[in-house]
Amino acid sequence: MEREKSIVSSVLVYSKSQRIGIILLFGIVLVLQGIYFFIDFKTTAKTSKEEAVWLSKQKDIDSLKFQNKNFKPTIYPFNPNFITDFKGYKLGMSVEEIDRLLACRKQNKFVNSAAEFQAVTKVSDSLLKTIAPYFKFPDWVQHKKQYASPFSKTELPKKEKIAILDINQATKEDLMKVYGIGDKISDRILEQREKLGSFVSMEQMQDIWGLSPEVVEKLKTSFAVKSTPNLKKININNASVKELSQFPFFRYALAKEIVTYRSMQGDIRMENLSKIKGFPVDKIQIIALYLDF
Incomplete structure (x- = not known):
């Protein structure tokens, strides 16, 4: 018992400086508790002037969105032959249905009625019923009788033959x-x-x-060429170099080659023409008609 009293007395006995420290510690704890309860430490985001303007308009934007929930875009009349991928997508057509129409157009074919459009694209009856009222075909499709040819099949004008x-x-x-x-x-x-x-x-x-x-x-x-009344021929085995060189198909160099070949090989025949140096082989059949052998 005496030992316990001594321990308590030793604990209660503090120096002056120690007592001041303890009091200050309790004071700091109380101040911090007060700050925690009475001051809001939540951070507030700073917004720029421009953001503030947009935020003020947000309510108006939200109200307009609410009003336009049931808005449907206006569809204007169009020729179904010229539906693009984007147009077909907006109308509710599938990729396969659009591709069938484009394949038909690549063959230079046209659909001239809603029934033909469905036969080509294979669209459902419900989709056709929705979009068909907006189909607009050319006037001549709608009024074929008015645009009929003024000539009957038996009265078509005959093409004039070109006189050769x-x-x-x-x-x-x-x-x-x-x-x-x-x-x-x-x-x-x-x-x-x-x-x-x-x-x-x-x-x-x-x-x-x-x-x-x-x-x-x-x-x-x-x-x-229907006639050759004034055909001029030259005798290739008797003509001189000068005479041969004046022939439109021969030049002087070729004329000399002809005379040289003739003096060494004897008379020239048609089958020998290709053996003469420099002779225009590609024109033998034509040149031969102007030669006498």
Whole structure:
């Protein structure tokens, strides 16, 4: 018992400084408790002026959204032949249905009624019933009788046959009627014909300087070789170098080769032409018609 009293007395006996420290400690605890209960430590987010303006408009925006919940976009009349992927999606069509319509259009085919539209796209009856009232087809589809051809099948005008002229009888005026042939080119054609006496093939038009392949094809639709009345021939086995070089298909160098071959091999035959150095092999069939052997 005495021991316990001594322990209590030892605990209760503090120095002055210790008692002051304990009092200050209790004072600090009380102050902190008061601060915790009476001061709000929640952080408030700072908003800019611009954000504040937007927040003030939010109520108006929310009210407009509520009013537009039942809003349906206006559908204007359209030609179903030209439905795009986006347009079809908005109308409620599936990807497969849209692809069927686009495949039909790629074949240059058109649908001219709601029934044809459904037959091509395979859309459901309910969807067709919804979108068909907005289909707008061209006037001629709606009023075919008014746009019927004024000619019956038996009264259709016949196409006029193009008269094909003889190129060896053609005049300058005849040639100039072909689109692409002017004054100078027509003169070149007539000059070449004069040198040869007559053309033997329309392929010779390719040798006329200034004639494009397109114009040559047009010439072939209007002209043909029907006769060769003034055909000039040259004897390849007797003509001199000078005479051969004046022939439109031969130049001086080729004329010398012909005479050299002739002096070494004897008379030239048609089958020997390709053996002569520098001879235009691609034109043998035409050149041979101007030669005497």
